[in-house]
Amino acid sequence: MLEVRELSKVFFEDNDPRKPGLVALHNVSFSVRQNEFVCLLGPSGCGKTTLIRIIAGLIRADRGEILVENKRVVAPGRDRCMVFQQFGLLPWRTVLANVEFGLEIEGVPREERQAVARQYLELVGLNGFEKYYPHQISGGMQQRVGIARALSKKPDILLMDEPFGAVDAQTREQLQEELLKIWTKTKNTVIFVTHSIDESIYLSDRVIIMQARPGRIKEDVKIELPRPRWEGDVRADPRFAALRTHIRESLRC
Amino acid sequence: MAAHDEQIIADLGLRRESARSLYDYPNVIRALSVLCFLIAWEIYGRRVDPLLLTYPTAVVQAAFALITSGELRRQMADSLTTLALGFGASVILGVGLGLVMGRSRIASAALEPHINALYATPQVALTPLLMMWFGLGFTVKAVVIFLFAFFPILINTASGVRNVSASTIEVGRAYLASRTQILFKVVFPAAVPFIMAGIRVAIGRAIVGMVVAELFTAITGLGAMLTLYGNLFETAKMFVVVIVLGVLGVVLVRATQALERRMARWKETERAS
Amino acid sequence: MALSTLEQQALAELDLVRQKPFRLVDHLGLVRWVSVFGAILLWEVFGRDVNPLFLSYPSAIARAAVQLVGAGQFTQQALNSLQVYFIGLAGALVVGIVLGLLMGRYRLAEYILDPFVYALDATPRVALIPILLLWFGLGAPAKIAVVFLSGVFPVLMNTFSGVRTVSSGLVEVGRAYGAGEGKIFTKIIMPASLPFIMAGVRLAVGRALIGIITAEMFAAVTGLGALLVRYSSALATDKFFVPVIFLALLGVILTRAVEYLEKRFAPWKETERAL
Numbered sequence: 001m002l003e004v005r006e007l008s009k010v011f012f013e014d015n016d017p018r019k020p021g022l023v024a025l026h027n028v029s030f031s032v033r034q035n036e037f038v039c040l041l042g043p044s045g046c047g048k049t050t051l052i053r054i055i056a057g058l059i060r061a062d063r064g065e066i067l068v069e070n071k072r073v074v075a076p077g078r079d080r081c082m083v084f085q086q087f088g089l090l091p092w093r094t095v096l097a098n099v100e101f102g103l104e105i106e107g108v109p110r111e112e113r114q115a116v117a118r119q120y121l122e123l124v125g126l127n128g129f130e131k132y133y134p135h136q137i138s139g140g141m142q143q144r145v146g147i148a149r150a151l152s153k154k155p156d157i158l159l160m161d162e163p164f165g166a167v168d169a170q171t172r173e174q175l176q177e178e179l180l181k182i183w184t185k186t187k188n189t190v191i192f193v194t195h196s197i198d199e200s201i202y203l204s205d206r207v208i209i210m211q212a213r214p215g216r217i218k219e220d221v222k223i224e225l226p227r228p229r230w231e232g233d234v235r236a237d238p239r240f241a242a243l244r245t246h247i248r249e250s251l252r253c
Numbered sequence: 254m255a256a257h258d259e260q261i262i263a264d265l266g267l268r269r270e271s272a273r274s275l276y277d278y279p280n281v282i283r284a285l286s287v288l289c290f291l292i293a294w295e296i297y298g299r300r301v302d303p304l305l306l307t308y309p310t311a312v313v314q315a316a317f318a319l320i321t322s323g324e325l326r327r328q329m330a331d332s333l334t335t336l337a338l339g340f341g342a343s344v345i346l347g348v349g350l351g352l353v354m355g356r357s358r359i360a361s362a363a364l365e366p367h368i369n370a371l372y373a374t375p376q377v378a379l380t381p382l383l384m385m386w387f388g389l390g391f392t393v394k395a396v397v398i399f400l401f402a403f404f405p406i407l408i409n410t411a412s413g414v415r416n417v418s419a420s421t422i423e424v425g426r427a428y429l430a431s432r433t434q435i436l437f438k439v440v441f442p443a444a445v446p447f448i449m450a451g452i453r454v455a456i457g458r459a460i461v462g463m464v465v466a467e468l469f470t471a472i473t474g475l476g477a478m479l480t481l482y483g484n485l486f487e488t489a490k491m492f493v494v495v496i497v498l499g500v501l502g503v504v505l506v507r508a509t510q511a512l513e514r515r516m517a518r519w520k521e522t523e524r525a526s
Numbered sequence: 527m528a529l530s531t532l533e534q535q536a537l538a539e540l541d542l543v544r545q546k547p548f549r550l551v552d553h554l555g556l557v558r559w560v561s562v563f564g565a566i567l568l569w570e571v572f573g574r575d576v577n578p579l580f581l582s583y584p585s586a587i588a589r590a591a592v593q594l595v596g597a598g599q600f601t602q603q604a605l606n607s608l609q610v611y612f613i614g615l616a617g618a619l620v621v622g623i624v625l626g627l628l629m630g631r632y633r634l635a636e637y638i639l640d641p642f643v644y645a646l647d648a649t650p651r652v653a654l655i656p657i658l659l660l661w662f663g664l665g666a667p668a669k670i671a672v673v674f675l676s677g678v679f680p681v682l683m684n685t686f687s688g689v690r691t692v693s694s695g696l697v698e699v700g701r702a703y704g705a706g707e708g709k710i711f712t713k714i715i716m717p718a719s720l721p722f723i724m725a726g727v728r729l730a731v732g733r734a735l736i737g738i739i740t741a742e743m744f745a746a747v748t749g750l751g752a753l754l755v756r757y758s759s760a761l762a763t764d765k766f767f768v769p770v771i772f773l774a775l776l777g778v779i780l781t782r783a784v785e786y787l788e789k790r791f792a793p794w795k796e797t798e799r800a801l
Binding site: 468 | 550551554557558560561562565580633634636637638639640641642645649650651652653654655656659660661732735736739740743744751754755757758761763766769770771773774775777778
């Protein structure tokens with residue numbers, strides 16, 4: 001489905017473009033299967049956001065390549081869509097118009113895209129909020145709008161860059177559960193960036209642990225907890241605790 | 254930058270493609286742009302009637318003449334004295350009255366309608382009346398400068414004082430500070446960033462006021478030179494004065510900005526924490 | 527919010543009645559009106575005692591206003607001024623917004639233009655009036671040029687900084703959804719910088735008004751500024767105040783109108799600040 005091969009990225013200093021400032025990624029390789037939920041976990045500066053932005057086609061890698069269905073990724077495309085850390089909502093558009101945005105860019109006629117947008121707003125539980133502006137709703141609701149907007153393009157791969165980093169702890173758990181419920185319906189492939197160990201275990205099939213300076217993959221951990229995970233208290237499961245201890249150790253050294 | 258990183262970059266054989274682009278040298282583009290403009294002006298200006306349009310070299314000559322004769326220095330000293338006096342008065346009265354209006358809701362209710370009415374009136378329109386009242390000399394110029402600069406300072410000070418949060422004032426009360434102590438040790442320092450912002454706006458307006466007053470009284474100062482040389486059709490000399498005024502504006506605004514940054518330095522740390 | 531039964535019981539037990547002595551702070555509206563009428567009254571009383579050449583008084587100004595408006599001359603000059611004002615302002619808006627957008631988005635445009643923009647913006651525009659009158663004569667073109675120059679820079683600078691502060695995050699959202707340069711311009715950058723543009727317009731409206739009055743006063747041929755000079759040199763102080771008051775009202779109305787438009791077209795501003 002998705003293959004990342006020998007990816008390297010170097011950031012250069014702004015004021016002296018010839019001087020390298022940071023090796024954000026060094027020889028990163030991994031692959032993701034269809035319908036897999038993969039978390040990229042690591043401390044800040046480990047290149048996980050850079051990696052997801054390269055996959056999205058927003059920035060270019062210096063070495064290596066990314067293949068989606070055996071085609072090289074060079075620019076943003078229909079097959080991938082991004083959910084942003086700070087939600088990335090357009091403040092001058094209502095909730096509905098924000099969800100419409102992706103289809104509007106593709107040139108889908110107004111009536112059709114509004115119908116699709118309403119459908120996805122219902123999926124994330126926001127029907128009735130169509131006419132609100134982003135600043136009038138809570139952070140958790142704003143990110144639901146962001147998710148609805150991304151899903152409305154029916155992407156094969158959903159890229160999520162610390163999507164729940166900017167909301168409070170309770171809302172965060174609620175959103176995690178809802179994301180899993182939505183995912184069981186839409187069945188996208190998801191790549192999810194986070195720095196929370198618990199979040200990564202709770203959500204994913206696989207956690208890719210990354211390390212900083214230079215950014216590289218430390219370990220690839222399979223999460224073999226039963227799904228659906230919102231039934232019962234998965235976080236209290238001894239296997240969950242064992243994974244948490246293991247990943248924390250792995251991150252530490 | 255760790256040596257380790259450099260090793261990796263060397264291994265990868267990475268080098269930024271097109272290390273030098275035109276955009277890395279913005280000042281070159283700027284200089285070229287200005288140079289082209291000056292040359293075009295010089296060529297075109299020499300062909301046109303010098304009464305109407307001058308050209309760069311003529312402006313430089315005129316500047317030289319005005320500087321060596323001492324006229325520019327004399328008129329500038331005159332303008333700056335008036336500016337200092339009028340502006341100084343507006344700072345003192347604006348901050349003083351602003352503190353009163355910010356602290357007392359009664360004073361604010363009583364004065365606000367008048368202030369708003371005067372502020373809404375384009376102050377230039379009052380200049381002829383002021384000339385009738387105060388004559389054509391030093392006084393009228395100082396008064397016009399005062400009127401131009403006074404309102405931004407007053408309004409900013411008042412809203413700065415009102416913006417001091419109740420919890421900040423409560424800190425003062427909890428430590429048993431008296432009303433005057435609260436005013437000078439809590440409220441005033443907290444309002445300083447607002448006051449400085451008002452002063453920055455006011456300095457620009459004060460310069461406009463100075464030029465307007467001098468244009469109309471047409472006796473002394475840089476503005477008077479404009480009127481005088483305008484009547485004599487000496488365009489090159491007019492440009493010298495305009496350039497001097499532009500430089501003066503930049504210098505004074507930059508100076509207030511520097512002062513603003515110094516006096517409101519804590520504002521940055523507050524935002525960061 | 528309604529009180530719960532427990533709260534009501536507690537209140538009954540405590541038997542509290544809110545004391546309400548007379549305090550001036552509770553009657554600020556009254557203070558305001560007393561202050562305004564007091565000032566007008568004082569002006570009327572003292573104004574009559576002062577030499578009418580130096581200071582007029584409210585009733586004389588009102589009489590002069592009725593007389594001037596009735597004679598039609600005032601209306602004619604006001605229309606003349608307004609026409610010039612709106613032509614110049616419209617030019618300033620168009621040029622300011624277009625150049626601001628270009629300079630904000632394209633670095634080449636920025637580097638070519640910004641030396642001139644900064645130089646002209648720093649120069650007090652009033653200082654250019656004598657030169658402009660020399661070039662364009664004493665009629666409408668010179669005044670339009672003055673209004674244009676007074677209004678164009680606030681719009682340009684604000685549009686420019688608006689485009690610049692559009693968070694790169696929002697541009698990235700557009701790119702992630704496959705928008706090309708044109709779509710990014712019309713769907714992201716222009717709406718995002720609209721609040722800034724409107725703030726520039728609000729400034730420009732006031733600056734342009736000052737510009738036109740100064741130019742008319744200096745040329746002293748037509749328009750409200752010319753009337754000001756004429757009445758003051760004729761020592762007709764009561765008539766002098768009529769255009770002054772008209773201009774003050776005009777300034778307030780225009781600013782209010784722009785503020786209304788700002789609210790109407792940029793209702794999302796709250797988050798704009800938060801981003």
